[in-house]
Amino acid sequence: MAHSEIRTVEHLPSVIAIDEYKGDTREGKYQLIIADAVTRKPIDILPNRYKKTIKHYLQKHGSQVQMVVMDMSQSFKAAVQSALGRPIIIADRFHFCRYIHWALYGVRRRCQQSFHDYDRKKCKRMKHVFHKSSTKLNEEERWHLERYLEMSKELRRAYELKEAYQAWFSHAQEKGTHQMGEVKEELHGFYELVRRSEIPEMNKAIKTLQNWQTEILNSFIYPYSNGFLEGINNSTKVLKRNAFGFRSFDRFRAKILLTHQYKGIGVHIGEGDDASHHPNI
Numbered sequence: 001m002a003h004s005e006i007r008t009v010e011h012l013p014s015v016i017a018i019d020e021y022k023g024d025t026r027e028g029k030y031q032l033i034i035a036d037a038v039t040r041k042p043i044d045i046l047p048n049r050y051k052k053t054i055k056h057y058l059q060k061h062g063s064q065v066q067m068v069v070m071d072m073s074q075s076f077k078a079a080v081q082s083a084l085g086r087p088i089i090i091a092d093r094f095h096f097c098r099y100i101h102w103a104l105y106g107v108r109r110r111c112q113q114s115f116h117d118y119d120r121k122k123c124k125r126m127k128h129v130f131h132k133s134s135t136k137l138n139e140e141e142r143w144h145l146e147r148y149l150e151m152s153k154e155l156r157r158a159y160e161l162k163e164a165y166q167a168w169f170s171h172a173q174e175k176g177t178h179q180m181g182e183v184k185e186e187l188h189g190f191y192e193l194v195r196r197s198e199i200p201e202m203n204k205a206i207k208t209l210q211n212w213q214t215e216i217l218n219s220f221i222y223p224y225s226n227g228f229l230e231g232i233n234n235s236t237k238v239l240k241r242n243a244f245g246f247r248s249f250d251r252f253r254a255k256i257l258l259t260h261q262y263k264g265i266g267v268h269i270g271e272g273d274d275a276s277h278h279p280n281i
Contacts, residue, residue, distance in 0.1 A: 007257075009043060009044050009061055010061065011061060011062075011063060011064050012034070012043065012058075012061045012062050012064060012065050013036045013037075013038065013039075013043075013064065013065070014064055014065060014066045014067065015036070015037040015038050015065075015066065015067040015068075015069070015224060016034055016035065016036065016037055016043070016062075016065055016067070016068055016069070017034075017035045017036075017037040017068070017069040017070070017224065017225075017226050017228075017229055018032060018033070018034050018035075018054075018068065018069070018070050018076060018080075019032070019033055019035075019070070019071060019226055019229040019230075019233065020032050020033075020049045020073075021033060021233040021236055021237075023236075023240070023249070023252055024240075025047070025248065025249040025252055026248065026249060027047035027048055027249040028047065028048040028049075030048065030049045031045055031046060031047060031048065031049070031249070031252075031253075032045065032046040032048070032049045032053075032054060033045050033046075033229065033232065033233070033236075033256075034046070034057075035228070035229060035232065037067070037069050037224045038224075040228040041260060042232055042256065042257060042260050044057075044061075044257070045252075045253045045256060045257065047249050049075070049076075050075075051075045051076075051078055051079040051082075052079075054075075054076065054079035054080070054083070055079040055082050055083045056083075057083075058079065058080065058083035058084055059083045062083060062084050065084055065087055066087055066088060067087060067088040067089075067090060067222065067224065068080050068084070068087050068088070068089050068090070069089075069090045069092060069224045069225060069226050070089065070090075070091070070092065070226065071091075071092050071095040071226065072091055072092075072095050072096060072099075072208065072212050072215075077089060077215075088218060088222070089214075089215045089218065090215060090218045090219050090222055090224055090225075091212050091215035091216045091218065091219050092219070092225050092226035092227070093219050093225055094225075094226070094227065094230075095226070096208075096209060096212060096216050096219075097165075097169065099205040099208050099209060100161075100162055100165045100202075100205055101131050101162070102201075102205065103158070103162075103199075103201040103202045103204065103205040104130055104131065104158050104159065104161075104162045104201075104202075105127070105130075105131075106201040107154065107155055107158040107199060107201050107202070108123070108127060108130055108148075108155060108158075110201075111151075111152040111154055111155040112124065112148070112152075112155075114152070115148075115151060119147075119148070119151065122144075123148045126141075126144045126145075126148070129141045129142075129144055129145040130145065130159060130162070131162075133166070134163060145159075154199060157197050157199060158197070158199055158201070158202060161190075161193060161194055161197060161199070161202055164190055164193055165190060168183075168186050168187060168190050171183070171186060172186075172187075172220045173220065175220075176220055176221070177220070177221045180217060180220070180221060183217065183220060184213075184217060187209075187213070187216075187217075190206075191206050191209075191210065194206045232260070235259070236256055240252070
């Protein structure tokens with residue numbers, strides 16, 4: 001009965017967003033959600049995140065798709081391009097920004113190994129000050145940040161590169177579609193700063209950015225992101241936790257889609273009958 005209530009997908013809209021989430025069903029550990037990037041509503045859920053599954057689905061339903069928003073997954077990108085030809089791919093901003101923060105995280109961990117035991121432990125506890133916007137640091141946080149940057153020239157340089165990246169990002173947001181040539185040129189300038197620093201973690205990060213440069217720049221041209229999917233995935237975690245897990249992919253899919261389809265009305269799929277007697281449906 002529940003499955004008959006789900007809207008049948010014939011054609012996907014022109015702009016879609018895709019993302020994985022941890023479902024832990026019999027079909028696999030991870031499933032893939034497809035949503036309308038304009039209305040921000042989930043459209044369908046695939047049983048796994050395999051390239052062939054995504055490709056087959058998009059070939060069947062994606063004839064009208066012109067843009068796809070995604071994280072920086074090579075398998076997602078390959079599946080989309082194989083199924084749809086050359087759609088506009090937009091890299092989600094959160095996902096490409098975190099490569100720079102991951103690089104700084106790696107430099108901090110490596111450099112703090114040479115600190116005195118007290119400072120090494122304290123630096124680890126205060127790690128958030130390295131990633132927090134410099135304009136939002138309080139006096140105590142600034143003191144700790146400066147203390148640890150003074151203890152390592154390489155860590156200071158990595159932090160300065162993170163700040164340079166954030167300045168570029170803010171500039172790119174402001175300029176948007178109007179001065180994309182300048183945004184691209186400034187990004188290349190950031191690459192050069194990283195190369196001259198000879199910091200391995202940072203150099204590894206910009207290689208990823210270079211491989212996804214077109215998709216990254218697209219994120220400043222088109223007003224779409226995957227941010228709303230994080231909210232959907234968080235609500236999915238709540239559904240799974242409240243039901244003590246869903247072993248049946250079809251039942252879990254129905255629960256997620258109907259919850260959002262009739263949001264606010266109250267849909268109870270998989271919470272009665274055998275569901276109340278078995279922790280893993």
